[in-house]
Amino acid sequence: MLADAQTASLRTAQTVVRLQAGPSAPQLLSLQAPGKDLWINNAAEDLITSAEVDGHPVPLQWKLLANAGHADAKRVSYIYETQNPHLRLTWEWNARAAIGPIEHRIRIENLDPHELWLPIQDSFRYSWSVPAKHPLRQIYIDKGAGKPTPVGTHQVEVSSDYTWEGKSSTYAPDRGPREIIPWFMVERDGTQGDGWYVGLEFSARTHLTLERARGLLQGSVGLNSKPGPFRTRLQPGDTFETPPVFVGAFTGGRDALGNVLRPWIRQVLNYSGTWKKPDYPMLVNNSWGSGMAVDEALAKRMIDDSADLGMEMFGLDAGWFRGVGDWYPDPKKFPNGLAPIADAAHRRGLKFGIWVDWAQAGTNSEPGALNVNDPKVRDWLVADTPPAWKPDEFVGRSTDIGLPAAKAHAQHELERMVTSYKLDMLEHDGYLVTRNCSRDDHPHAPPPAGSVTTVNGSGVAMPDTSNSTDVSYHAVHSYYEIYSHLRKEHPDLVFEICNDGGRMVDFGSASHGDYFSITDSYDPLSNRRAFYDASQVLPAAMLEDYVEKWPALRLENFRYMLRSGMMGWLTVMQDTNAWTPEQHAAAKEEFALYKEKLRPFIRDADLYHISLRPDGVHWDAIEYHDPRRGKALVYAFRGSDPEEKRHRFVLYGLDPHLQYRLHFQDGSSPDRAESGRDLGSKGLNVTLTYPNSSELIFIDEANEPQSLVK
Numbered sequence: 270m271l272a273d274a275q276t277a278s279l280r281t282a283q284t285v286v287r288l289q290a291g292p293s294a295p296q297l298l299s300l301q302a303p304g305k306d307l308w309i310n311n312a313a314e315d316l317i318t319s320a321e322v323d324g325h326p327v328p329l330q331w332k333l334l335a336n337a338g339h340a341d342a343k344r345v346s347y348i349y350e351t352q353n354p355h356l357r358l359t360w361e362w363n364a365r366a367a368i369g370p371i372e373h374r375i376r377i378e379n380l381d382p383h384e385l386w387l388p389i390q391d392s393f394r395y396s397w398s399v400p401a402k403h404p405l406r407q408i409y410i411d412k413g414a415g416k417p418t419p420v421g422t423h424q425v426e427v428s429s430d431y432t433w434e435g436k437s438s439t440y441a442p443d444r445g446p447r448e449i450i451p452w453f454m455v456e457r458d459g460t461q462g463d464g465w466y467v468g469l470e471f472s473a474r475t476h477l478t479l480e481r482a483r484g485l486l487q488g489s490v491g492l493n494s495k496p497g498p499f500r501t502r503l504q505p506g507d508t509f510e511t512p513p514v515f516v517g518a519f520t521g522g523r524d525a526l527g528n529v530l531r532p533w534i535r536q537v538l539n540y541s542g543t544w545k546k547p548d549y550p551m552l553v554n555n556s557w558g559s560g561m562a563v564d565e566a567l568a569k570r571m572i573d574d575s576a577d578l579g580m581e582m583f584g585l586d587a588g589w590f591r592g593v594g595d596w597y598p599d600p601k602k603f604p605n606g607l608a609p610i611a612d613a614a615h616r617r618g619l620k621f622g623i624w625v626d627w628a629q630a631g632t633n634s635e636p637g638a639l640n641v642n643d644p645k646v647r648d649w650l651v652a653d654t655p656p657a658w659k660p661d662e663f664v665g666r667s668t669d670i671g672l673p674a675a676k677a678h679a680q681h682e683l684e685r686m687v688t689s690y691k692l693d694m695l696e697h698d699g700y701l702v703t704r705n706c707s708r709d710d711h712p713h714a715p716p717p718a719g720s721v722t723t724v725n726g727s728g729v730a731m732p733d734t735s736n737s738t739d740v741s742y743h744a745v746h747s748y749y750e751i752y753s754h755l756r757k758e759h760p761d762l763v764f765e766i767c768n769d770g771g772r773m774v775d776f777g778s779a780s781h782g783d784y785f786s787i788t789d790s791y792d793p794l795s796n797r798r799a800f801y802d803a804s805q806v807l808p809a810a811m812l813e814d815y816v817e818k819w820p821a822l823r824l825e826n827f828r829y830m831l832r833s834g835m836m837g838w839l840t841v842m843q844d845t846n847a848w849t850p851e852q853h854a855a856a857k858e859e860f861a862l863y864k865e866k867l868r869p870f871i872r873d874a875d876l877y878h879i880s881l882r883p884d885g886v887h888w889d890a891i892e893y894h895d896p897r898r899g900k901a902l903v904y905a906f907r908g909s910d911p912e913e914k915r916h917r918f919v920l921y922g923l924d925p926h927l928q929y930r931l932h933f934q935d936g937s938s939p940d941r942a943e944s945g946r947d948l949g950s951k952g953l954n955v956t957l958t959y960p961n962s963s964e965l966i967f968i969d970e971a972n973e974p975q976s977l978v979k
């Protein structure tokens with residue numbers, strides 16, 4: 270057997286994988302951080318063993334096509350085939366950057382002249398040998414969804430009988446076990462903080478598992494097989510592709526991992542056209558502070574004030590349209606349409622964007638409206654509506670964009686809106702990409718007999734059935750295709766990913782949009798918690814906090830409110846015209862500071878989580894450190910405890926041999942110099958007079974020789 274095995278390896282600065290093409294299945298042999306102990310994998314990839322042809326299961330015998338594979342420094346692929354039915358499987362690994370993880374995917378192509386059905390093919394299976402007594406720790410991150418959970422960033426000891434499953438879908442519910450950002454890491458306990466991690470670049474119903482037993486640490490990653498049995502249709506000539514995964518090794522613990530993974534995402538997954546914009550991430554003023562009551566007069570007032578404040582985009586949230594699915598300006602609120610609003614924004618130097626839940630239908634019957642009572646549209650809905658069904662103000666019934674006709678309609682509507690409303694930004698929202706569908710004539714697998722076919726609401730409350738994962742697989746592909754197409758037509762358009770907050774925060778969305786609404790709760794604590802969690806694995810520039818009206822008695826509280834949403838992408842969701850003159854002046858200063866000094870850190874710097882996760886009572890902070898510029902920045906927040914006037918934060922990344930100048934933005938302490946050694950061991954001392962206040966501390970390498978700096 271070993272005689273005809275082919276092996277190859279791929280490497281980045283942090284990750285080395287060794288791969289083998291066995292005669293009947295490929296295998297990841299090992300994963301390693303250079304110079305560290307190997308993670309030795311005992312399991313060959315679990316290739317599907319049967320397919321369904323004409324309603325009958327047919328066993329599959331995969332055979333390596335020894336000379337069909339490919340191996341170079343960046344990509345390795347091995348090809349396997351079965352003859353009856355004729356399927357070709359490509360097992361591929363890609364080192365897409367010089368740093369970070371290595372990407373893996375499996376494609377199965379139907380070369381047979383017959384339609385057939387495939388069972389679930391996992392994206393990745395692993396079974397590492399680990400000594401039973403070796404301490405291990407798993408870290409995983411909840412989605413911010415509607416509101417950040419109490420824990421959010423989970424660190425769990427992997428005991429000898431540990432069993433864990435994490436799930437993600439296109440719309441994380443708030444009830445039941447919280448969905449995760451589809452990723453986890455396992456750290457070997459020890460001084461090196463080394464280990465491995467895996468993430469999924471796909472937004473459909475997926476899961477990741479981890480089990481420890483009998484000297485093995487094992488699990489699988491890919492589409493969620495439950496509730497089963499999963500099956501997906503494969504027409505002649507079509508290809509099924511597993512959700513791509515990325516697998517990496519790391520040393521130095523969680524933040525060191527993040528400081529590699531975030532740049533990798535920026536380099537490999539994100540759209541470079543957006544990063545090229547010098548004003549990314551942008552300062553946005555969003556109309557949702559006034560809810561559905563927005564109209565032309567308010568929009569224009571907000572635009573004027575946004576420009577005065579130095580903001581960069583005006584976002585028209587829900588409330589501008591005639592009705593759900595009827596994405597034309599409400600003539601009572603916007604008698605002149607949206608183009609004059611866009612023009613007003615552009616004249617004041619602002620970008621212009623809108624909210625639209627473009628996959629949902631309502632009951633309006635104007636031409637162009639997506640109407641649930643239109644017989645054509647009825648078949649696009651994920652389920653029938655009861656006779657008296659009505660949409661809510663901004664929530665309708667989801668269509669299944671996995672259906673080509675529904676997808677084509679959405680694409681056409683988006684093109685119309687982007688062009689005629691002169692959009693610079695498109696925010697989607699709500700239950701947009703379905704994870705369930707009751708139709709039996711769509712491209713996805715039909716639902717089991719007896720499933721619910723009529724539901725109320727958007728469709729999000731439909732129970733999961735055996736076809737749910739396949740439904741989401743198709744809908745997600747359509748979603749990605751729609752956005753890729755829009756990108757091509759409008760390379761400057763910026764995409765906000767919002768699904769009632771942070772319900773679709775994953776690495777597949779990160780490949781197709783530009784920034785995420787990370788939670789649907791907008792108070793300072795929720796904003797900091799959601800940022801603390803999501804920034805473990807995603808670039809800070811992508812992480813949008815909405816800042817809502819919050820009782821700020823003092824200017825210190827007002828700045829605390831703003832800064833709690835200013836560590837990444839800031840969207841203000843208040844009518845800023847209601848701010849006092851003092852608040853106005855303070856905000857204007859903060860926004861100028863954001864553009865000049867904060868944004869360069871948010872875009873490019875390393876990020877360290879230098880406190881426990883925020884609890885609103887005690888102190889918390891994050892540190893940015895940019896080794897290229899020799900500069901660091903600490904956002905420090907004092908919680909509500911009236912007794913805790915000061916706190917020390919140990920800093921990371923600083924050179925112990927250098928002196929640093931410290932500048933306290935609000936003057937809470939006089940500027941001073943300290944050594945990198947002290948800042949990295951004793952810590953940075955911050956003192957604030959008022960509860961619920963904040964400080965920004967700029968830390969620059971001193972140019973003078975050490976002896977001259979006190």
Ligand SMILES: [Zn+2]
Binds near residue numbers: 669706707711712
């Ligand atoms: Zn469907």
